[in-house]
Amino acid sequence: MPSTPPEPAAALAVPRSTELFGWGRTAPTGADLRRPTSATELRRALPDPNPRGLLARGLGRSYGDAAQNSGGRVIETIDVDSFTIHESDPAADHVLVTADAGVSIDRLLHSLVPAGLFVPVTPGTRYVTVGGAIAADIHGKNHHRKGSWCDHVESLRLQIADGSIVEIGPDRDPELYWATAGGMGLTGVILDATFRCPRIGSSRLLVDTDRAPDLDTVVELMATGDADYDYSVAWIDLMATGSSMGRSVLTRGRFATAEEVGGGPRSDPFDYRAGVIASAPPFVPGGLLNGLTVRAFNEVWFRKAPKMRRDELQTIPTFFHPLDMVAGWNRIYGPGGFLQWQFVIPFGTEPILRRIIEDLSAAGCTSFLAVLKAFGAGNASPLSFPAPGWTLALDIPTGVPGLAPLLDRLDDLVVEAGGRIYLAKDSRVRPELVPQMYPRLDEWRSVRERVDPQRRITSDLARRLSL
Amino acid sequence: MRDALGAVQSVLVLGGNSEIALAIVDRLVEGRTRRVVLAVREPDSAQRSVDRLTAVGVDASAIAFDALQPETHAEVLGAVFAEGDIDLVISAFGILGSQPEFDADPMFALRAINANFGGAVTSGLIVADHLRRQGHGTLLMITSIAALRGRADNYVYGSTKAGQDLFAQGLGDALVGSGARVVVVRPGFVHTRMTEGMKPAPFSTTPDKVAEVVVEGLTKGRELIYAPSILRYLFAGLIHAPRLIWRRLGG
Numbered sequence: 001m002p003s004t005p006p007e008p009a010a011a012l013a014v015p016r017s018t019e020l021f022g023w024g025r026t027a028p029t030g031a032d033l034r035r036p037t038s039a040t041e042l043r044r045a046l047p048d049p050n051p052r053g054l055l056a057r058g059l060g061r062s063y064g065d066a067a068q069n070s071g072g073r074v075i076e077t078i079d080v081d082s083f084t085i086h087e088s089d090p091a092a093d094h095v096l097v098t099a100d101a102g103v104s105i106d107r108l109l110h111s112l113v114p115a116g117l118f119v120p121v122t123p124g125t126r127y128v129t130v131g132g133a134i135a136a137d138i139h140g141k142n143h144h145r146k147g148s149w150c151d152h153v154e155s156l157r158l159q160i161a162d163g164s165i166v167e168i169g170p171d172r173d174p175e176l177y178w179a180t181a182g183g184m185g186l187t188g189v190i191l192d193a194t195f196r197c198p199r200i201g202s203s204r205l206l207v208d209t210d211r212a213p214d215l216d217t218v219v220e221l222m223a224t225g226d227a228d229y230d231y232s233v234a235w236i237d238l239m240a241t242g243s244s245m246g247r248s249v250l251t252r253g254r255f256a257t258a259e260e261v262g263g264g265p266r267s268d269p270f271d272y273r274a275g276v277i278a279s280a281p282p283f284v285p286g287g288l289l290n291g292l293t294v295r296a297f298n299e300v301w302f303r304k305a306p307k308m309r310r311d312e313l314q315t316i317p318t319f320f321h322p323l324d325m326v327a328g329w330n331r332i333y334g335p336g337g338f339l340q341w342q343f344v345i346p347f348g349t350e351p352i353l354r355r356i357i358e359d360l361s362a363a364g365c366t367s368f369l370a371v372l373k374a375f376g377a378g379n380a381s382p383l384s385f386p387a388p389g390w391t392l393a394l395d396i397p398t399g400v401p402g403l404a405p406l407l408d409r410l411d412d413l414v415v416e417a418g419g420r421i422y423l424a425k426d427s428r429v430r431p432e433l434v435p436q437m438y439p440r441l442d443e444w445r446s447v448r449e450r451v452d453p454q455r456r457i458t459s460d461l462a463r464r465l466s467l
Numbered sequence: 468m469r470d471a472l473g474a475v476q477s478v479l480v481l482g483g484n485s486e487i488a489l490a491i492v493d494r495l496v497e498g499r500t501r502r503v504v505l506a507v508r509e510p511d512s513a514q515r516s517v518d519r520l521t522a523v524g525v526d527a528s529a530i531a532f533d534a535l536q537p538e539t540h541a542e543v544l545g546a547v548f549a550e551g552d553i554d555l556v557i558s559a560f561g562i563l564g565s566q567p568e569f570d571a572d573p574m575f576a577l578r579a580i581n582a583n584f585g586g587a588v589t590s591g592l593i594v595a596d597h598l599r600r601q602g603h604g605t606l607l608m609i610t611s612i613a614a615l616r617g618r619a620d621n622y623v624y625g626s627t628k629a630g631q632d633l634f635a636q637g638l639g640d641a642l643v644g645s646g647a648r649v650v651v652v653r654p655g656f657v658h659t660r661m662t663e664g665m666k667p668a669p670f671s672t673t674p675d676k677v678a679e680v681v682v683e684g685l686t687k688g689r690e691l692i693y694a695p696s697i698l699r700y701l702f703a704g705l706i707h708a709p710r711l712i713w714r715r716l717g718g
């Protein structure tokens with residue numbers, strides 16, 4: 001007699017699982033990873049039956065666990081990536097672009113730059129998606145002038161937990177729009193967005209470089225001179241101590257005009273080539289980066305920089321995305337991975353900035369160059385990171401002895417100064433500090449409550465920090 | 468959730484009165500740990516630990532758990548996980564016994580097997596299933612260097628720990644890709660209630676020292692931890708030492 005094999009107990013089956021981690025390669029967690037290949041398929045992901053919820057993920061360039069959802073579903077958006085550059089009045093200083101959330105800044109630039117356009121904001125890597133740019137409300141070297149990404153969005157379409165799709169923007173349900181801006185993916189899945197892209201005069205930048213022997217000098221140079229530049233950032237050597245503590249190389253610039261680029265063999269003023277020139281080996285043993293190698297690297301780098309240089313022409317990749325030239329550079333930190341610590345503290349709290357840099361230098365943690373920038377005004381988003389003041393970002397290998405208590409102490413200084421750390425970079429802050437760093441957290445929570453009362457959308461970051 | 472530096476927020480201890488496990492917990496609460504569940508045979512016996520943890524702001528509780536009642540494990544553990552994610556499960560229960568006791572009462576030997584090995588397997592499989600479902604979490608199994616080579620004076624205990632150790636190794640491999648993982652801790656002689664009155668073996672250590680090594684290992688993402696660490700190197704040699712020499716060392 002034929003017998004029917006027993007039905008596999010669907011309810012009991014553990015979903016297939018893929019381990020995901022952030023750019024720092026720490027704390028991997030397993031998730032049911034889906035990679036829709038069409039906008040229709042992407043929209044079907046919600047509403048979702050998974051008891052541990054759902055989360056959208058872009059290119060995984062957030063450092064910690066923001067784009068992870070342990071035991072739940074993760075929707076990788078990167079195969080749904082069409083975009084349109086809208087027709088516009090040639091006299092207007094920008095054009096509108098509508099892009100799927102999965103489109104990367106890398107892809108956008110390959111179309112925009114030859115057309116004399118740029119993205120409104122670019123982070124230190126072009127491998128981030130439009131969805132990730134909105135969810136983290138990313139900032140770039142032009143923050144002091146142009147604000148962050150979400151200041152340039154006209155509208156976006158968000159799929160909320162119940163599966164419905166809403167169109168929102170600064171003037172359409174601004175409450176939900178600003179909760180989505182910087183909301184770390186927790187208000188819903190961003191499907192696409194329309195944002196303003198500025199015109200540029202060429203694909204080259206005119207860059208001024210100043211080498212600052214210490215912290216006071218670089219702070220002074222930025223405080224007095226940044227207003228004259230569209231883009232500004234300083235690389236700071238955190239391993240230098242004593243009288244060279246805080247020594248930096250400040251680079252500032254603006255896009256050159258076609259005339260300034262001049263003629264020559266590669267005379268196309270909008271020529272854009274962005275490639276990868278090297279790749280980190282797939283496996284790197286721990287301990288490659290240690291106090292000695294990093295100190296030596298930083299020393300060479302500082303000495304190589306010109307004391308002062310004006311009007312140097314640089315390409316977009318050199319000026320904005322130097323790290324992207326080495327694919328998979330995050331692997332050089334070895335199997336233990338690394339983290340990035342980034343904070344902002346208000347102008348006027350420079351003594352605390354000094355104290356933090358002193359503590360980092362004294363701890364001798366093996367950190368390559370850190371980035372220092374003066375932010376301009378923030379925006380209406382309750383969870384957006386940028387606020388007027390000094391922001392410092394540094395990468396640190398997780399193996400540095402005593403790192404956890406050191407960063408905990410520094411977090412306290414940040415809170416004392418009235419500052420905050422950047423959630424897109426975080427992988428270890430104490431949850432109890434988050435409401436102090438983001439005093440409007442409850443306001444954000446009430447908007448999330450409106451669109452996702454059952455917390456169907458969640459992430460490891462949200463779990464770890466009890467967002 | 469476990470953070471980038473290996474700190475965990477919630478801990479479940481199976482054998483929640485174990486001095487070694489409590490020393491580990493004490494270190495973890497200095498970090499990020501805010502929820503601790505002590506699973507013990509007699510919940511009242513853990514009240515002092517619960518009070519001590521509560522006093523430092525931890526959400527601590529004790530629940531009834533008996534390694535020798537494997538049929539209850541699914542329900543007992545299910546209730547803990549239903550309350551929220553567990554980032555770290557420390558499997559610490561164990562019966563040491565002594566060889567003369569086992570010789571005199573083979574049924575006691577069977578109880579040691581059922582607790583140390585059997586209970587570790589049933590609870591371990593159930594914990595693993597929960598960790599797999601939550602997509603993260605670490606099962607820390609305290610085995611022993613006694614698991615590494617049979618010895619005349621403790622081969623019943625040693626073989627129960629060997630079974631537990633091998634189970635934990637295989638389970639760790641089975642969980643690869645799930646986000647969950649297993650860490651095996653092999654202590655040497657540790658001064659606790661368990662070893663009270665016994666003659667300390669060379670390289671004997673204390674619960675607090677073991678805890679230090681374990682927490683450091685968790686931070687670094689290690690899968691196998693010896694406490695003290697030197698035992699790793701010592702046993703790399705001893706395990707292959709000629710039997711005659713091993714017997715002499717065994718005393």
Ligand SMILES: Cc1cc2nc3c(=O)[nH]c(=O)nc-3n(C[C@H](O)[C@H](O)[C@H](O)COP(=O)(O)OP(=O)(O)OC[C@H]3O[C@@H](n4cnc5c(N)ncnc54)[C@H](O)[C@@H]3O)c2cc1C
Pocket residue numbers: 023055056057058059060061062063066067077101102122123124125127128129130131132133135136137138139140183184185186188189190191323424425459
């Ligand atoms: C080398 C490097 C340099 C960087 N420099 C900067 C910098 O200068 N300035 C700056 O601001 N940041 C910077 N970052 C951080 C990076 O810009 C942000 O983490 C960004 O969010 C990454 O985008 P992603 O597409 O990789 O998103 P992921 O890392 O995949 O996701 C980040 C967050 O966005 C959410 N998300 C992604 N897609 C969607 C969607 N479709 N709908 C809803 N939510 C979504 C995720 O849930 C998650 O919370 C840098 C990162 C690296 C690695």
Ligand SMILES: NC(=O)c1ccc[n+]([C@@H]2O[C@H](COP(=O)([O-])OP(=O)(O)OC[C@H]3O[C@@H](n4cnc5c(N)ncnc54)[C@H](OP(=O)(O)O)[C@@H]3O)[C@@H](O)[C@H]2O)c1
Pocket residue numbers: 481482483484485486487488507508509512532533534535558559560561562563582609610611612653654655656657658659660661662
């Ligand atoms: N001490 C050492 O030298 C040493 C060396 C290597 C490995 N280990 C291992 O380390 C672990 C912890 O030991 P320890 O040194 O911390 O000793 P301990 O303080 O005596 O802890 C052992 C615990 O096991 C519990 N237990 C015994 N039978 C149980 C059962 N049926 N169900 C539930 N719990 C039970 C006991 O609980 P009660 O409180 O209810 O009695 C006791 O709290 C053990 O697995 C041990 O084998 C110890």
